[in-house]
Amino acid sequence: MRTPSLQPGHRGPNRCHLLLLAASLLALTVACSAPQAAAPSSSPANANQSAAPKVNRVVLAVEPPATESNEPRHHSGTTSWQLDPTFEYLVGLDGQTGKYIPQLATEWSAAADGKSIQFKLRPGVQFHRGFGEVTADDVKAEWTELIKPDSLAGASSFFKQWVTDIESADGGRTAVFRLKGPTAEFIPSVTQERAGMQVISSAFLKKNGVPTMQGEPYPGTAPYQFKERSQGSYIRFERVPYKHWRATPDFPEVELRFTKEASTRLAGLLAGEVQMADLPQDLQGQAQQRGAYKVIEARAPVARLFVKFYGAYYRDIKDLSKGYVYPDSPMMDTRVRKALAKAVNRDELNKAFFGGKAKTMYLNNFNPNWPGWNPDWEKRSQAEYGYDVAAAKQLLADAGFGPGKPLATTMLVLQVAGLSAGGDIAEAIAAYWRNAGVSVEITPMDTNTSGTLTRALKLNNHASITATSANIWTGTSTYASGTKESRSGGIGIIDADNALAEAQGTLDEKKQDEYLRKAGNAWYDGHVDVPLFWLPAGVVANTTVIGDYVFPGNVTGLWSHLENIKAAK
Numbered sequence: 001m002r003t004p005s006l007q008p009g010h011r012g013p014n015r016c017h018l019l020l021l022a023a024s025l026l027a028l029t030v031a032c033s034a035p036q037a038a039a040p041s042s043s044p045a046n047a048n049q050s051a052a053p054k055v056n057r058v059v060l061a062v063e064p065p066a067t068e069s070n071e072p073r074h075h076s077g078t079t080s081w082q083l084d085p086t087f088e089y090l091v092g093l094d095g096q097t098g099k100y101i102p103q104l105a106t107e108w109s110a111a112a113d114g115k116s117i118q119f120k121l122r123p124g125v126q127f128h129r130g131f132g133e134v135t136a137d138d139v140k141a142e143w144t145e146l147i148k149p150d151s152l153a154g155a156s157s158f159f160k161q162w163v164t165d166i167e168s169a170d171g172g173r174t175a176v177f178r179l180k181g182p183t184a185e186f187i188p189s190v191t192q193e194r195a196g197m198q199v200i201s202s203a204f205l206k207k208n209g210v211p212t213m214q215g216e217p218y219p220g221t222a223p224y225q226f227k228e229r230s231q232g233s234y235i236r237f238e239r240v241p242y243k244h245w246r247a248t249p250d251f252p253e254v255e256l257r258f259t260k261e262a263s264t265r266l267a268g269l270l271a272g273e274v275q276m277a278d279l280p281q282d283l284q285g286q287a288q289q290r291g292a293y294k295v296i297e298a299r300a301p302v303a304r305l306f307v308k309f310y311g312a313y314y315r316d317i318k319d320l321s322k323g324y325v326y327p328d329s330p331m332m333d334t335r336v337r338k339a340l341a342k343a344v345n346r347d348e349l350n351k352a353f354f355g356g357k358a359k360t361m362y363l364n365n366f367n368p369n370w371p372g373w374n375p376d377w378e379k380r381s382q383a384e385y386g387y388d389v390a391a392a393k394q395l396l397a398d399a400g401f402g403p404g405k406p407l408a409t410t411m412l413v414l415q416v417a418g419l420s421a422g423g424d425i426a427e428a429i430a431a432y433w434r435n436a437g438v439s440v441e442i443t444p445m446d447t448n449t450s451g452t453l454t455r456a457l458k459l460n461n462h463a464s465i466t467a468t469s470a471n472i473w474t475g476t477s478t479y480a481s482g483t484k485e486s487r488s489g490g491i492g493i494i495d496a497d498n499a500l501a502e503a504q505g506t507l508d509e510k511k512q513d514e515y516l517r518k519a520g521n522a523w524y525d526g527h528v529d530v531p532l533f534w535l536p537a538g539v540v541a542n543t544t545v546i547g548d549y550v551f552p553g554n555v556t557g558l559w560s561h562l563e564n565i566k567a568a569k
Contacts, residue, residue: 053567054545057236057253059274061265062559064258066415066447068231070211072142072198072218073151076447078417078468080153080195081559085237085254086128086220087198088246090119090139090175091191095561098300098552100191103246104134104199104221105175114182114507119175119190125245128219128226131201135172141202145210152451154478155196157485158189182507185473193555194474223247223563224254233258237562250567256559262420269293275545276565278558280421281355287540296546298537298553301469305419306364307344307429307530308466308479309337310459310490317483320494326460330399330407331491337527338384339395339407340463343436344429345387346532352428353421358533363524365475367534371509372472372516377524384524385531392436401437408439412464414447417558419467419535426465429530454487462490467535469554476500476519480528491529496522544568 065079072083092103105119125134146153147160162183167176179186190197200218211217216226223244224237236255239248257274259265265277269287279287287293311331315322330336350358362377362385393402401407411430416422423444430440453459468475477484481500482492496519503515537553547566551558 051567051569053251055251055275057255058251058276058545058565059234059255059257060539060559060562061257061259061268061274061277063262063278063415063417063420064232064260066417068213068229070213070215070217070229071145072196072200073145073148073153073156075195076152076154076451078447080198081417081555082235082256083198083217083220083226084192084195084555084560085224085256085562086217086222086226087200088125088221089190089192089197089199091187093192093552093555093560095550095552095564096299098193098302098554100187100193103192110182115179117177117179117186118169119177120170121173121175122245123173125221126242127201127204127221128240131203131219134199134221135202136166136168136175137172137202138199139175139197140166140168141205142197142200145200145205146196152448153196154488155189155194158185158477159196161485162186182505184504184507184512185477188471188473192560193469193471195555223249227253247563249563249565251565254562254565265420269540269542272542276539276541276549278420279540281353281357281536284538284540285355292543293540294543295538296541296549298551298558301535301537301553302367302471303467303469303535303537303553303558304361304364305358305416305425305465305467305532305535306361306479307340307532308464308490309340309529310454310462310464312482312491312493313457313460313487314482314492317485317487320483320492320497324492325457329460330401330409331461333399334526335395335399336401336407337491337530339392339399339436340409340433340438341385341527341530342388342395343392343438344432344530344532347387349425349428350533353425354533354536357536361531361534363520364529364531365470365472365480366516366520367472370472371513372503372520374517374520374524377520380524384527389436396437403437406437406439408441408461409433410441410443410462412450412459412462413442413444414450414464414466416465416467422465422467429465451488454490457487459490469558471554472516473504476516477504480519480523489528491526493522493526493528496520496526496528 065082067079088104090105092101094101104122106122108119110117121134143166146156162179163177165178169176188194204219225240227236227238229235234255234257238253262280262283266279266283268274269277284295309331311326311329313325314320315325350356362381366373396407411426413423413426430442433440478488481489481497483497499515499519503512537558545568547568550564551561
């Protein structure tokens with residue numbers, strides 16, 4: 001097992017620390033016996049204040065979330081960013097590195113059998129609007145909401161499956177998660193990276209009940225608190241009226257302005273109506289030509305784009321031997337999936353939509369710097385996934401499709417979080433498939449509907465463009481595995497799912513690496529999806545107002561750490 005590197009002031013690894021490290025597969029920045037950690041020095045919001053801001057409210061123009069809700073349990077990972085500025089987590093993310101850091105928990109430790117993990121809570125942290133100090137009851141409140149039957153949160157199925165209870169210890173100063181067994185996915189699931197376990201006020205819930213869109217969301221504990229929302233237009237936050245334990249934002253207010261058209265976001269930026277905007281590559285260039293605008297890039301982006309297939313659902317996720325719901329679906333045929341991959345000209349897409357800045361992805365959810373990586377995937381990429389229309393047509397012919405009997409499928413056009421050109425890319429890929437002889441129907445659909453249909457196993461011969469910043473554990477279980485309770489993974493490959501289950505159920509790092517590689521090999525050869533790109537992540541800012549914005553870019557939806565937006569000097 002590799003020895004973790006610890007930050008200054010932390011003790012060396014002990015058995016408890018190494019156990020937890022294996023469970024998360026990341027070098028956590030706190031040891032089980034570590035003293036209370038100070039706010040991370042890498043966060044620019046903790047540095048000396050910049051010059052007085054030129055505007056009271058900084059506005060970031062972004063594509064609207066697929067759904068709006070004031071309840072975290074009804075947010076997927078791709079929509080939770082709308083309330084991110086007001087909430088904190090047990091485990092946060094460093095803005096510079098994207099690595100896990102202590103946030104509302106100062107330290108944590110795992111039992112030797114991996115069946116419980118306890119978090120010591122940071123003393124004195126207050127909820128907004130006078131709802132008291134954070135305790136273990138508040139941690140449990142969000143979990144209780146998250147596992148309700150109607151919860152739409154992406155993390156819901158994990159917490160239903162693995163967490164049996166959250167107990168209070170030390171007079172509420174420690175929250176103890178009781179687990180069904182050891183699981184490598186647990187630590188990522190309580191962090192800001194995944195969303196879902198935002199710590200909410202149990203006092204607010206008891207007094208007011210669950211939030212509605214006619215009221216306000218739960219009070220959080222972050223440097224910004226909720227101010228107001230105009231549904232379909234914007235959501236605003238204001239700086240807390242006291243010295244926050246972690247950071248003091250430069251700007252008194254911050255607004256996420258929902259603007260669907262990228263050209264409208266550019267116009268607002270150039271007119272001075274917004275100070276920051278999410279723009280595609282071509283419009284980024286137009287803004288920069290005006291002189292006063294620059295692209296601020298994410299510090300640790302792992303955003304990626306891929307084509308997701310739907311249709312190979314297991315009849316019983318607890319007994320994979322029972323076969324599939326749609327055995328006759330074209331998506332059950334590996335040759336079909338491979339043909340659809342080889343029909344796509346990734347180089348052309350990269351130049352057209354990302355100015356050639358995106359990097360080719362060889363297998364979704366696997367990064368050369370992450371566990372389970374197999375360098376053979378890159379070597380074989382041209383043969384397995386490289387652009388070759390003739391080969392695509394031959395694969396389709398081998399699968400029984402041709403001019404007299406074309407493959408027919410549906411491309412769903414969904415809103416892609418953090419990617420304004422998602423719909424255009426979906427239509428471009430549909431055009432590539434038509435060029436290979438495929439009959440493609442284009443169907444716009446909101447993500448709530450697609451999620452409902454997926455959970456009901458109704459999407460049996462479909463595809464969509466999907467983006468995520470998930471780590472290897474969340475990514476594989478959500479987008480590749482067919483055994484997730486929500487059925488969010490569209491293609492079930494038995495060998496891969498069995499290997500992933502082995503990886504998730506062991507705390508041995510070497511075995512995790514071995515099983516992940518085995519699962520990855522099965523997904524790669526099975527063409528579980530079409531891997532497209534690792535994406536550049538950035539926001540265009542008016543440099544007369546904005547000095548910098550440090551955000552990691554490994555949160556799905558990208559827009560996190562808004563307290564790190566710095567005023568221009």
